[in-house]
Amino acid sequence: MRRVILLGKPNAGKSTLFNVLTGRNQAIISPAAGTTRDVNYMSVRCGTCVFQLADLPGIGESTDVLKQMAGSKAKEELPTADLCILLFDIAGIDSDDRSLIDLSRRSSFPVIYCINKADTPGPENDITDFFRLGIQNPVVISCKTMRGIAELRSRICREIQPDAQAQTGSSASPAIRLAIIGRPNAGKSSLLNRLTGKDRALVSDIPGTTRDAVIDTCTFGEKLIRITDTAGIRRKSREKDKIESYSIGKAISAVTSNDVSILLIDAGEGLTEQDKKITSIAVTRGKGIVIAVNKWDLIKDIKWADYMDRMRFLFPHVKVPIIAVSCKTGKNIRSVLESVCKVAAGQKHSFGTPEINKIFRDALRKTPPKRAGGRPLKIYYAVQTSNAPCTIKVYINSMNKLYPAYEKYLLNTIRKHFVSDGAALHLTFSPKDDARGKHHGKISTEVNART
Numbered sequence: 001m002r003r004v005i006l007l008g009k010p011n012a013g014k015s016t017l018f019n020v021l022t023g024r025n026q027a028i029i030s031p032a033a034g035t036t037r038d039v040n041y042m043s044v045r046c047g048t049c050v051f052q053l054a055d056l057p058g059i060g061e062s063t064d065v066l067k068q069m070a071g072s073k074a075k076e077e078l079p080t081a082d083l084c085i086l087l088f089d090i091a092g093i094d095s096d097d098r099s100l101i102d103l104s105r106r107s108s109f110p111v112i113y114c115i116n117k118a119d120t121p122g123p124e125n126d127i128t129d130f131f132r133l134g135i136q137n138p139v140v141i142s143c144k145t146m147r148g149i150a151e152l153r154s155r156i157c158r159e160i161q162p163d164a165q166a167q168t169g170s171s172a173s174p175a176i177r178l179a180i181i182g183r184p185n186a187g188k189s190s191l192l193n194r195l196t197g198k199d200r201a202l203v204s205d206i207p208g209t210t211r212d213a214v215i216d217t218c219t220f221g222e223k224l225i226r227i228t229d230t231a232g233i234r235r236k237s238r239e240k241d242k243i244e245s246y247s248i249g250k251a252i253s254a255v256t257s258n259d260v261s262i263l264l265i266d267a268g269e270g271l272t273e274q275d276k277k278i279t280s281i282a283v284t285r286g287k288g289i290v291i292a293v294n295k296w297d298l299i300k301d302i303k304w305a306d307y308m309d310r311m312r313f314l315f316p317h318v319k320v321p322i323i324a325v326s327c328k329t330g331k332n333i334r335s336v337l338e339s340v341c342k343v344a345a346g347q348k349h350s351f352g353t354p355e356i357n358k359i360f361r362d363a364l365r366k367t368p369p370k371r372a373g374g375r376p377l378k379i380y381y382a383v384q385t386s387n388a389p390c391t392i393k394v395y396i397n398s399m400n401k402l403y404p405a406y407e408k409y410l411l412n413t414i415r416k417h418f419v420s421d422g423a424a425l426h427l428t429f430s431p432k433d434d435a436r437g438k439h440h441g442k443i444s445t446e447v448n449a450r451t
Contacts, residue, residue, distance in 0.1 A: 001043065001050065001051060001052045002050075002051045002052065002082040002083070002160040003051065003052045003054060003080055003081055003082050003083075004044075004051050004052070004053050004054065004081070004082065004083045004084075004085065004156060004160065005053075005054045005056055005077060005078070005080075005081040005083070005084050005085070006018055006053070006054065006055050006056055006085050006087060007056055007059070007074070007078075007084050007085065007086050007087065007100060007104065008056075008058060008059075008086060008087035008088065008100065009058050009059060009060040009089075009094075009096035009097060009100065010057075010058030010059075010060050010096075011058065011089070012058065012087045012088060012089050012116060013087060013089065013116040013117060013143055014055055014056065014058070014087055015040075015055055016143040017085075017087065017114075017116065017141070017143050018040060018042075018053060018055035020143050020146070020149060021044055021053055021149075021152075021153070022042045022044055022053060024042065038057070038189075038214045038229075039054055039055065039056055039057070039074070039077055039214070040054065040055040040214070040215075041053070041054050041055075041215060041216070042215075046153050046156065046157050047157065049156070049157035049160065051082075051083075051156070051160055054077060054080075054081075056074040056077055057074045058074070059074050059075065059096070059099075059100060059103075060096035060099075061095070061096060075103075076199075078103075078107055078109075081107075081109045082109060082160055083109055083110055083111075083112065083156065083159050083160050084104055084107065084109050084110070084111045084112070085111075085112045085114050085152075085156070086100060086101070086104050086111050086112070086113050086114065087114050087116050088113070088114070088115050088116065088130065088138075089115075089116060089117055090115050090116065090117050090118050090127065090140070091117065092129065093129050093130065093133065098133070101133060101135070110159050112139060112152070112155050112156065112159065113130070113135045113136070113137070113138040113139070114138065114139045114141055114152060115127055115130060115138050115139070115140045115141070116141055116142070116143065117142065117143075117144075118140045118141065118142045118147060118148070119142045119144045119145055119147075127140065139151055139152045139155060175217065175223075175224040175225060175226040176223060176224070176225045176226065176259055176260065176340065176341065176344040177226050177228075177257070177258040177259045177260070178225050178226065178227045178228065178258055178259070178260050178261070178262065178340055179227075179228045179230060179254045179255050179257075179258040179260070179261045179262070180192060180227065180228065180229050180230060180261070180262050180264060181230050181254070181255055181261050181262070181263055181264070181278055181281075181282070182263055182264035182265060182275070182278065183265075183266070183269075183272070183274055183275065183278070185266070186264040186265060186266045186294055187264055187266070187294040187295065187327045188229050188230065188264050189214070189229055190294075190327035190328070191229075191262070191264060191292070191294065191325075191327045191333075192214060192216065192227055192229040193327075194327045194330060194333055195218045195225075195227055195333065195337070196216045196217070196218050196227065197218070214228070214229040215227065215228050215229075216229075218337075220337040220338075220340075220341060221341075223341050225337070225340065225341075228254045228258060230254045230255075252281055255281050255282050255285060255287060256285050256287075258287065259287065259288060259344050259347055259388065260287065260288035260289070260290065260340050260343050260344050260347070260422075261282045261287055261288070261289055261290070262290050262291075262292050262336065262340065263275060263278060263279055263282075263289060263290070263291045263292070264292050264294050265291060265292070265293050265294065266294060266295055267293045267294060267295045267296045267298065267299050267307075267324070268295060268298060268299070270310070270311075270314075271310075271311055271314045271315055276315065279291075279315075283424065286388075286389035286391075286424045286426060287347075287389070287424060288343035288344060288346065288347050288389075288420075288422050288423045288424060289320045289343070289422050290320060290321050290323070290336060290339045290340055290343055290422055291311075291320055291321065291322045291323070292322075292323050292325045292336050293307070293311075293322065293323065293324050293325065294325055294326065294327055295326065295327075295328075296324040296325060296326055296331065297326040297328060297329050297331060304324055307324075308322060319421065320421055320422040321339040321342075321343070321421050321422050323335050323336055323339060339422065342420045342421075342422075343420050343421070343422040343423050345420060345423075346390075346418065346420025346421075346422065346423025347387065347388045347389055347390070347420075347423045347424065348387050348388050349387060349390050349418065349420070349423065350384060350387055350390075351384045351390070351392070351417075353381075353382075353383050353384070355417075356382045356383065356384060356392060356414075357381055357382055359413060359414060359417055360379050360382050360394070360410070360413075362413075363409070363410060363413040364379060367409060369401070369403075369406050370403060370406065375397065375398075375401070376401060377396060377397065377398070377401035377402055377403075377406065378396060378397040378401075379394060379395070379396050380395045380396065380397070380432050381394075381395055382394040382395070385428075389423070389424035389425065389426055390418070390423070390424070390425050390426065391426040391427075391428065392414065392425075392426070392427050392428070393428045393429075393430065394410070394427060394428065394429050394430070395430055395431070395432045396429055396430070396431060396432070397431065397432065398431060399429065399430075399431060402429055407427070407429070410427065411425070411427055414427065
């Protein structure tokens with residue numbers, strides 16, 4: 001697929017244009033210069049023209065370490081471009097703009113010069129200075145009013161040849177959608193770089209380095225895995241600004257839109273209440289979970305078995321795969337991918353109706369429900385209503401007869417027949433008359449685990 005890059009100095013409006021061209025609110029937008037730190041990719045279709053659009057961090061002079069690192073990462077992307085959109089602010093040209101013009105002229109790719117923020121007609125939209133620098137046929141646009149956007153789309157399609165492979169599509173199986181979540185500075189971007197085998201995400205010791213959700217892919221065996229690296233999720237009371245708050249919102253959204261999440265934990269800090277809250281986000285949304293304990297290479301005074309016992313004690317109700325890893329050395333990265341693939345398969349597990357009902361009959365025979373006056377709980381039948389997550393609906397005689405302890409027992413019974421630790425399992429209980437729409441049921445949601 002052809003790649004089109006958005007190049008410009010900080011705050012030229014690249015992320016806003018990226019969102020306009022993709023039709024999605026993917027990139028974080030802020031008046032603060034240098035908001036974008038990682039490269040955002042997304043496929044764009046314009047008629048018969050399909051291309052990959054890349055939103056690059058701004059390139060310009062700065063004394064800020066993270067801005068310097070982001071600018072360097074943007075320059076590394078230039079050799080991959082088939083077409084460059086060099087974006088300017090119509091307010092005027094400065095030394096950063098001149099440097100980017102020189103940089104674009106030394107490159108091999110074609111360039112579309114684009115003058116942004118022409119929001120209102122008037123003398124303030126004078127582009128004479130741009131012509132003096134030898135810029136030919138610039139496209140004047142406004143992402144706010146959509147002025148010139150149609151012309152820009154047409155110019156892009158004329159510059160790049162249609163991608164036959166993108167037009168015909170692929171017959172490959174759908175990718176496993178994976179999110180990497182966790183607290184700030186747990187090593188999520190390092191894990192993305194290790195999984196993809198390239199320096200994809202900006203890595204720094206400064207907590208909160210990642211802002212945008214960074215997306216890339218890797219293959220494991222015959223499986224294609226689409227990975228989303230998210231911003232660190234911290235307590236609301238510790239959020240520093242609106243940008244971080246928005247980044248955290250994007251991270252939570254990534255959990256919802258993916259099949260499996262890797263919760264990355266710093267081995268030195270151990271499992272915290274915030275980690276439990278992050279996990280509950282995935283659990284309540286019916287997503288699979290794998291826990292990876294990062295920086296295990298730095299732990300010298302405790303055995304893994306003892307560490308696991310402590311994890312299980314602090315987290316008794318969500319018994320998912322837990323793997324000691326080191327993003328620095330690559331320790332157990334393969335095991336993480338194996339667990340991700342297994343959990344993803346478990347998310348799609350299907351029970352036959354006779355199989356489910358036999359499981360419940362055996363459970364009732366082994367441990368009958370408690371009789372507390374009147375008739376005891378009676379299970380008429382059960383059926384799987386959906387997968388991803390696996391959801392089983394159980395028709396009973398009365399919701400008043402279903403005690404929490406017995407509900408837990410039935411859930412644990414189904415777990416023993418489930419294919420994968422870490423995959424989500426939902427049980428819904430309803431009176432038999434609910435099949436005719438007369439009553440509402442209640443939902444019990446837990447992560448599947450084998451004891």
